[in-house]
Amino acid sequence: xxxxxxxxxxxxxxxxxxxGERLASTMDKYGHLCVxxxxxxxxxxxxxxxxxxxxxxxxxxRIIEKLAGRVGIVKPQVAFYERFGANxxxxxxxxxxAARDAGLLVIADVKRGDVGSTLEAYSEAxxxxxxxxxxxxxxxxxxxxxxxxxKPLEMTEQYGKGLFALAATSNPESASVQTARRVRGTQEGRxxxxxxxxxxxxxxxxxxxxxxxxxxxxVIGATVDLERLDIDVDDLATEPxxxxxxxGFGHQGADVADVRRIFGASxxxxxxxxxxxxxxxxxxxxxxxxxEQLAVLERAFA
Ligand SMILES: O=C(O)c1cc(=O)[nH]c(=O)n1[C@@H]1O[C@H](COP(=O)(O)O)[C@@H](O)[C@H]1O
Numbered sequence: 208x209x210x211x212x213x214x215x216x217x218x219x220x221x222x223x224x225x226x227g228e229r230l231a232s233t234m235d236k237y238g239h240l241c242v243x244x245x246x247x248x249x250x251x252x253x254x255x256x257x258x259x260x261x262x263x264x265x266x267x268x269r270i271i272e273k274l275a276g277r278v279g280i281v282k283p284q285v286a287f288y289e290r291f292g293a294n295x296x297x298x299x300x301x302x303x304x305a306a307r308d309a310g311l312l313v314i315a316d317v318k319r320g321d322v323g324s325t326l327e328a329y330s331e332a333x334x335x336x337x338x339x340x341x342x343x344x345x346x347x348x349x350x351x352x353x354x355x356x357x358k359p360l361e362m363t364e365q366y367g368k369g370l371f372a373l374a375a376t377s378n379p380e381s382a383s384v385q386t387a388r389r390v391r392g393t394q395e396g397r398x399x400x401x402x403x404x405x406x407x408x409x410x411x412x413x414x415x416x417x418x419x420x421x422x423x424x425x426v427i428g429a430t431v432d433l434e435r436l437d438i439d440v441d442d443l444a445t446e447p448x449x450x451x452x453x454x455g456f457g458h459q460g461a462d463v464a465d466v467r468r469i470f471g472a473s474x475x476x477x478x479x480x481x482x483x484x485x486x487x488x489x490x491x492x493x494x495x496x497x498x499e500q501l502a503v504l505e506r507a508f509a
Contacts, residue, residue, distance in 0.1 A: 228418055229367065233312050238501065239477055242270065244306075246266045246288070250486050271311065277501070279311065279312060280478060281306050296340070315345045323357055326359060344371060347370050349372045349374075370423050372406075374403040374427055375433070375438060377454050382431075400436045401438050419448065424451060428454055429466070431455075433471075440473040444476065453466075456480065457483065458482070
């Protein structure tokens with residue numbers, strides 16, 4: 208068995224364009240939709256597939272076949288594969304490879320965060336070219352401090368990869384942490400969420416290199432109150448624009464038709480994620496569900 212770390216580190220980094228540029232051209236071609244490939248138990252059952260790694264494999268590959276050439280971005284949430292252990296990881300490898308071979312950008316929804324030295328190993332796993340789980344971008348958790356991101360941030364530049372830092376998550380429980388305000392001396396500072404978004408935007412500006420979109424995005428749920436969170440959408444829309452990965456549409460209640468109202472100046476940079484809202488229709492209903500979602504998005508951005 209070859210050693211993946213050896214193999215990957217021996218491979219010279221290809222001159223891949225920056226993730227932000229790849230994202231910008233993908234969104235120009237296919238629009239904003241990102242399909243979350245999340246094999247929930249009830250979805251596997253509804254699709255007539257076994258609740259196992261074999262079922263998750265079939266589920267992932269069938270979805271990718273349907274998306275190729277119509278949608279630009281996918282976001283497999285790795286927990287739904289991890290639960291099947293080593294076989295689940297093999298499935299993830301196949302799903303990532305099939306998606307990337309089909310020309311889809313893959314955002315690995317891993318939500319990793321840790322002390323910097325450990326986070327470095329996570330980013331080796333998910334962002335290094337040639338590694339078995341190589342994706343185009345990963346979600347990353349900044350609640351041990353944005354400065355723990357040093358290595359993954361470097362990798363975005365080195366390998367043309369992307370990061371999406373959790374800023375304002377879509378779940379209602381998030382407000383108690385993310386709306387909290389930091390204290391600077393005797394002054395009340397930014398909210399936790401606003402501070403993270405501002406750091407991502409600053410990084411993108413410091414690494415602008417003539418790009419239209421930055422490679423470091425933020426996760427902002429479509430269900431959140433941006434004003435309460437004190438998130439500056441104008442700052443995020445200052446070139447190079449900071450991409451926003453927005454879950455919360457469909458099953459969690461936000462309406463895709465409202466994307467411009469919710470995100471204001473940053474709406475053009477929003478990756479509209481939907482998983483259960485589309486996949487609940489089964490394989491036979493997926494084409495129609497995607498067409499409908501694409502049509503709503505087209506109207507929303509007309
Ligand atoms: O990072 C994420 O993708 C994420 C962040 C967040 O704030 N909320 C959220 O729902 N997600 C993920 O986005 C997906 C939402 O799925 P649906 O609610 O089925 O569309 C799941 O994979 C979640 O893990």
